[in-house]
Amino acid sequence: MSAVTSPLVWEHVQPAAARRLLTGAIDAFAERGFQATTTRDIASRAGMSPAALYVHYPSKERLLFEISLYGHRAALDVLRAADTGDSPRDRLAGMVSAFTTWHAEHHTIARVVQYELAALTPEHLAEVATIRRAISTQIEQALTDGVSDGSFAVEDLPGTTLAILSLSIDVARWYSPTRRDPAGLGVLYADLALRMVQS
Amino acid sequence: MSAVTSPLVWEHVQPAAARRLLTGAIDAFAERGFQATTTRDIASRAGMSPAALYVHYPSKERLLFEISLYGHRAALDVLRAADTGDSPRDRLAGMVSAFTTWHAEHHTIARVVQYELAALTPEHLAEVATIRRAISTQIEQALTDGVSDGSFAVEDLPGTTLAILSLSIDVARWYSPTRRDPAGLGVLYADLALRMVQS
DNA sequence: CGAATCGCTAAGCGCTTGCTTAGCTTGGCG
DNA sequence: CGCCAAGCTAAGCAAGCGCTTAGCGATTCG
Numbered sequence: 001m002s003a004v005t006s007p008l009v010w011e012h013v014q015p016a017a018a019r020r021l022l023t024g025a026i027d028a029f030a031e032r033g034f035q036a037t038t039t040r041d042i043a044s045r046a047g048m049s050p051a052a053l054y055v056h057y058p059s060k061e062r063l064l065f066e067i068s069l070y071g072h073r074a075a076l077d078v079l080r081a082a083d084t085g086d087s088p089r090d091r092l093a094g095m096v097s098a099f100t101t102w103h104a105e106h107h108t109i110a111r112v113v114q115y116e117l118a119a120l121t122p123e124h125l126a127e128v129a130t131i132r133r134a135i136s137t138q139i140e141q142a143l144t145d146g147v148s149d150g151s152f153a154v155e156d157l158p159g160t161t162l163a164i165l166s167l168s169i170d171v172a173r174w175y176s177p178t179r180r181d182p183a184g185l186g187v188l189y190a191d192l193a194l195r196m197v198q199s
Numbered sequence: 200m201s202a203v204t205s206p207l208v209w210e211h212v213q214p215a216a217a218r219r220l221l222t223g224a225i226d227a228f229a230e231r232g233f234q235a236t237t238t239r240d241i242a243s244r245a246g247m248s249p250a251a252l253y254v255h256y257p258s259k260e261r262l263l264f265e266i267s268l269y270g271h272r273a274a275l276d277v278l279r280a281a282d283t284g285d286s287p288r289d290r291l292a293g294m295v296s297a298f299t300t301w302h303a304e305h306h307t308i309a310r311v312v313q314y315e316l317a318a319l320t321p322e323h324l325a326e327v328a329t330i331r332r333a334i335s336t337q338i339e340q341a342l343t344d345g346v347s348d349g350s351f352a353v354e355d356l357p358g359t360t361l362a363i364l365s366l367s368i369d370v371a372r373w374y375s376p377t378r379r380d381p382a383g384l385g386v387l388y389a390d391l392a393l394r395m396v397q398s
Numbered sequence: 399c400g401a402a403t404c405g406c407t408a409a410g411c412g413c414t415t416g417c418t419t420a421g422c423t424t425g426g427c428g
Numbered sequence: 429c430g431c432c433a434a435g436c437t438a439a440g441c442a443a444g445c446g447c448t449t450a451g452c453g454a455t456t457c458g
Contacts, residue, residue, distance in 0.1 A: 214405085
């Protein structure tokens with residue numbers, strides 16, 4: 001489906017120079033990490049002088065926050081859009097498949113989203129943590145419903161929720177586009193998740 | 200020594216000042232990341248002046264390499280020591296349980312091991328990559344044996360190997376000692392891994 | 399004893415960092 | 429035309445970086 005496989009769209013970031021800075025920052029943060037990335041590096045990826053960055057963003061951290069916030073929202077949107085099955089089984093399979101595929105397809109931004117949380121200010125981290133809790137709840141609800149109707153057998157509900165999310169999230173750490181295709185990985189992981197919980 | 204790093208034994212690092220620098224570096228790297236950690240921070244955790252670090256280690260990167268190398272070797276040793284069951288089922292359960300427990304118990308060093316690879320020099324990274332391949336092989340062999348004797352049904356062998364390892368490794372990202380105990384987590388994850396592959 | 403060695407500190411070097419300042423160019427509009 | 433705001437650059441500042449140097453006190457040993 002298009003929501004899952006379509007590339008991330010950044011048209012809402014205006015003007016174009018701000019957008020070039022943002023996408024350049026995503027690449028740089030994913031490659032080297034936030035701390036090892038210099039404002040000079042980000043600016044040069046956008047074809048600008050270092051000072052131009054501060055016309056559009058007040059700080060390097062703010063750039064990270066915009067990326068993190070948008071990335072978290074996109075991931076939650078993908079999860080919710082995939083939560084459409086008729087049975088808990090279909091819902092879980094659809095969500096794990098979509099969430100995994102998203103982390104593979106957008107592994108660059110996913111890496112920033114998942115591994116640079118510590119570089120955010122406490123206020124910005126709190127804002128992002130709200131979205132993270134919603135993501136977790138989305139999976140946990142499907143598991144709860146499956147236990148209720150007898151299709152799932154789950155002893156440790158929070159632990160199993162965490163494990164399933166963890167599996168998809170860790171894709172961002174190791175994924176490389178030359179190794180396997182995102183959609184196929186989504187199918188494999190949906191199957192593994194189902195086997196983990198089915199009664 | 201901090202409570203976090205005490206479970207691992209570092210007596211082989213001599214003299215004691217070098218050991219204090221190393222364990223201080225583990226805590227600092229795990230907390231802030233390699234790039235955000237200063238040599239002044241590491242030295243002050245060991246109760247020394249910054250210059251004293253260079254009496255024992257030629258560079259900050261070398262300190263990371265010693266930590267990464269020892270951590271990888273410890274993880275591989277734990278896996279091999281747990282590969283003692285009579286059946287593929289027992290072997291896989293034992294290894295996943297031990298590997299997961301290790302990542303929870305030593306999540307501080309595990310974080311450095313898993314997330315600071317990019318800060319190593321190419322030569323040091325290559326040395327560590329050899330151990331990582333051995334870790335992967337250890338799990339893959341148990342799966343292969345289980346498929347051969349019919350106890351496992353695995354369609355995508357490298358993909359499933361990666362998923363099982365990924366599940367344990369990601370524990371280092373989120374684990375906090377206040378949330379759950381390492382041994383219980385090992386048992387849960389061993390069960391999840393078995394359900395993923397059993398025929 | 400004197401000389402050498404070990405483990406350490408105070409001071410600081412050369413460089414890079416995030417960010418600021420001053421000023422230029424461009425295009426829209428009366 | 430003159431004026432101004434938007435978007436940019438060149439230059440640079442204060443602070444902090446990894447790492448080096450010079451030298452000091454304690455210990456070891458011929």
